[in-house]
Amino acid sequence: MAEENALPKRKRLRLQNYDYSTPGAYFLTICTYNRKCTLSHVVGAIRESPLHGRSVISQLFGYIKMNVSKKIHNEYGFVNIWQRGYHDHIIRDDSDYEKIAQYISENPIKWQFDCFYTEEQ
Numbered sequence: 001m002a003e004e005n006a007l008p009k010r011k012r013l014r015l016q017n018y019d020y021s022t023p024g025a026y027f028l029t030i031c032t033y034n035r036k037c038t039l040s041h042v043v044g045a046i047r048e049s050p051l052h053g054r055s056v057i058s059q060l061f062g063y064i065k066m067n068v069s070k071k072i073h074n075e076y077g078f079v080n081i082w083q084r085g086y087h088d089h090i091i092r093d094d095s096d097y098e099k100i101a102q103y104i105s106e107n108p109i110k111w112q113f114d115c116f117y118t119e120e121q
Contacts, residue, residue: 014088015090018090020057024090024091025090025091025097026057026088026089026090026091027088027089027091027100028057028061028086028087028088028089029086029087029088030061030064030065030082030083030086030087031082031083031087032081032082032083033080033081033082033083034080034083035083035116057086057088058086061086065081065082068081069081069082
């Protein structure tokens with residue numbers, strides 16, 4: 001009976017045995033709920049930050065999500081704004097950084113061809 005009621009196992013969001021408190025470069029993304037174009041349009045950005053540690057990053061994204069959600073809820077009444085959590089990728093070298101910079105630069109252009117894109121956005 002306990003197995004019938006067991007929750008599905010979620011994919012781990014963080015790299016096992018990696019010390020997120022060490023200085024390093026990270027690529028972080030958050031998505032809107034059901035990947036809808038709730039925030040008007042898709043943009044890309046690269047920003048360097050002195051933030052270190054997973055808990056600081058989690059708190060920062062929590063703060064951003066909370067404040068954007070409040071503003072949207074007050075103005076438009078949307079219920080769900082964000083997908084759960086965020087995705088992080090540890091940037092390991094210059095080549096990895098260049099690939100991510102290219103992805104950020106090209107991704108908004110490719111949005112209309114994405115499987116999640118709809119005309120009503």
